[in-house]
Amino acid sequence: MSNFSSITTASNPNPNKSIEVAQPPSDSVSSLSFSPKANILVATSWDNQVRCWEIMRNGPTVGSVPKASISHDQPVLCSAWKDDGTTVFSGGCxxxxxxxxxxxxxxxxxxxxxxxxxKEVAWIPEMNLLATGSWDKTLKYWDTRQPNPVHTQQLPDRCYALTVRHPLMVVGTADRNLIVFNLQNPQTEFKRITSPLKYQTRCVAAFPDQQGFLVGSIEGRVGVHHLDDAQQSKNFTFKCHREGNEIYSVNSLNFHPVHHTFATAGSDGAFNFWDKDSKQRLKAMSRCSQPIPCSTFNNDGSIFAYSVCYDWSKGAENHNPATAKSYIFLHLPQEAEVKGKPRIGTSGRK
Structure with missing residues (x-):
């Protein structure tokens, strides 16, 4: 019976009964971004499009209305909002x-x-600048009123991930480099760290208090890293997005904007909520039938958006356009799923 239930779960794109967003992209979703000011969701896709939906919520009833879209010449990989909620930035191939x-x-x-x-784009309101990270091994800062970057920072390798919580910025590159910048002195590396994870970096997320960051890898692990040398004893790594001997990539890390717990989403088709301070998993959700390549919270943490689609991790030969429909879902987190718990005893181990 257990085998049968796992099979039905594996073939269901929406086992968690999330709300489906209307008119999703026609190809895999590469990024999701909520407006910081309203429930407006933007998705970028491998179909060269950037799409926008207005999300309407009335208690438990949630609806989505497609609003607008723009095109790039090639697949779009990343998106970010301006802090005033008026403007979207998108970059890609x-x-x-x-x-x-x-x-x-x-x-x-x-x-x-x-x-x-x-690969990555971030708006930095404290500097009124746009930061862009590329596979050309550079990080550039832009005043959007000027044609040339105000600064170009050489990176040791291709940019794979980027996170900003001013004054902290962390860039994850190929070859497991993690470059930390203090944006009060952005032209100098503050610290360069080799990832605590043995395999390729997939995503990073700065702590809300700017004291450290999370890093996720293709090998189903997350590292919790503090920047202060005196806090190094608090660093740890943990396994997630694994099923028996099967190991899946951690594709997305998002801190809850209120409770400061965090979500992981992976190529196993699952998303989980965690509390790093008590070292506990707060909630494990059922696995969807395809990977989850990206996810995001809205501005008050009442909506968690995630995409379910092929993530190309197994190459083009495993992509079946007939079955690989792309979805965007909205999950309404219960407080028990995202509110941190007090540490158990003194160790706080799971």
């Missing part, structure tokens, strides 16, 4: 970032360029 004045209905314009695909 066409080596450019487009600035889309979404709320005013304006036309998108190119505001950043690299020599290779742009």
């Amino acid at each position: 066409d080596k450019q970032v487009k600035m889309w004045p979404l709320l005013s209905g304006g036309q998108p314009m190119t505001v950043a360029m690299h020599d290779a695909p742009i």
Whole structure:
């Protein structure tokens, strides 16, 4: 009986009974970003599109209305909002970032360029600058009113992941480098760390208190790393997104904006909620039938958006367009799923 139930779960894209977003992208979703000011969701996709939905919520009833979209010339890999919620930035394989004045209905314009695909983009309101990380091994800062970057920072390798909580910025590159910047002095590396995880970095997330960061790898592990040398004893790694001998990538790390617990999402099709301080998993959700490549909380943490689609980790030969439909789902976290728990005893071990 248990085998049968696992089979039915594995073939169901929505075993957690989440709310399905209307008119999802026609190809895999690469990033999800909520407006910091409203329940407006943006998704970028391998179908070269950036799409926007308005999410309406009335108690437990949630609906989505497709609002607008723009095109890139090639697959789009990343997105970010301006802090005032007016504007979306998107970058990808066409080596450019487009600035889309979404709320005013304006036309998108190119505001950043690299020599290779742009993997990460982040708006830094404290500096009024856009940061872009590329596979051309550079990090660039842009004043969107000027055609040239205000600073280009050489990276040791291709940018794979980026997280900002001013003044902390962490860039994860190929070859397991983690480069830490203090944005009060952005032209100098603050610290360079070799990832505590043995395999390729997939995602990073700065602590809300800027005292450290999470790093996730392709090998189903997350590292919790503090920057202060006096706090190194608090560092640890843990396994997640594994099923028996099967090991899956950790694709996404998101801190809850209120409770400061965090979510992981992986290529096993599962998402989980964790409390790093008590070292506990708060909630494990059922596995979806395809990987979860990206996820995000809305601005008050009442909605968790995640995509379910092929993530290309097994190559083009395992991609079946007939069955590989892309979905975006909305989960409404219960407080018990995302609110931290007091440490058990003194060790707080799981």
